[in-house]
Amino acid sequence: EPEVTQTPSHQVTQMGQEVILRCVPISNHLYFYWYRQILGQKVEFLVSFYNNEISEKSEIFDDQFSVERPDGSNFTLKIRSTKLEDSAMYFCASSVSGAQETQYFGPGTRLLVL
Amino acid sequence: AQSVTQPDIHITVSEGASLELRCNYSYGATPYLFWYVQSPGQGLQLLLKYFSGDTLVQGIKGFEAEFKRSQSSFNLRKPSVHWSDAAEYFCAVLPAGGTSYGKLTFGQGTILTVHP
Numbered sequence: 221e222p223e224v225t226q227t228p229s230h231q232v233t234q235m236g237q238e239v240i241l242r243c244v245p246i247s248n249h250l251y252f253y254w255y256r257q258i259l260g261q262k263v264e265f266l267v268s269f270y271n272n273e274i275s276e277k278s279e280i281f282d283d284q285f286s287v288e289r290p291d292g293s294n295f296t297l298k299i300r301s302t303k304l305e306d307s308a309m310y311f312c313a314s315s316v317s318g319a320q321e322t323q324y325f326g327p328g329t330r331l332l333v334l
Numbered sequence: 335a336q337s338v339t340q341p342d343i344h345i346t347v348s349e350g351a352s353l354e355l356r357c358n359y360s361y362g363a364t365p366y367l368f369w370y371v372q373s374p375g376q377g378l379q380l381l382l383k384y385f386s387g388d389t390l391v392q393g394i395k396g397f398e399a400e401f402k403r404s405q406s407s408f409n410l411r412k413p414s415v416h417w418s419d420a421a422e423y424f425c426a427v428l429p430a431g432g433t434s435y436g437k438l439t440f441g442q443g444t445i446l447t448v449h450p
């Protein structure tokens with residue numbers, strides 16, 4: 221069964237460094253998403269992406285964040301200058317077509333900012 | 335404001351016992367409703383969803399959920415819990431009508447512990 225994959229599974233970085241989290245959505249999916257879950261808190265929406273542009277973003281998704289689909293398979297989340305409070309589990313998700321479709325999630329990347 | 339509430343942070347049941355996890359939402363109109371499960375070290379796996387139609391929906395692993403419009407609830411149930419069901423369960427909603435671009439809103443999760 222097709223699945224969303226994410227790399228790396230864990231990332232440790234120093235405050236102020238740039239990180240790129242990578243995701244490979246399910247191949248025939250057209251909508252892509254990033255969510256994050258700070259330890260002990262809810263899963264929060266960050267951004268949705270369709271047709272090579274952001275469809276919607278949350279207030280969390282400020283200028284320090286960016287997303288890109290650099291090729292036909294990868295979908296990346298970049299944090300330009302990490303802060304301690306960026307430490308979280310980051311989930312990528314994708315859906316077939318239309319924003320009302322079921323979203324399928326990857327296993328997540330655990331980011332720790334020191 | 336739109337919100338999703340899972341009143342129970344942690345539930346403990348014995349193996350073989352029945353289970354009900356509660357979810358309430360606050361939205362202007364009936365949203366699309368989902369239950370996801372997250373096992374330790376795993377991603378979020380979809381258990382079931384409700385878009386419209388029959389208010390009792392069946393999912394994977396023997397789970398079902400019932401949508402009750404009058405109570406703004408979408409509770410998850412299982413008649414007999416197995417030890418492998420121990421995990422964290424998330425209720426999530428998606429505004430209906432095509433304006434949300436897929437912004438799922440999650441409840442805070444319910445951790446399920448299963449005793450042998």
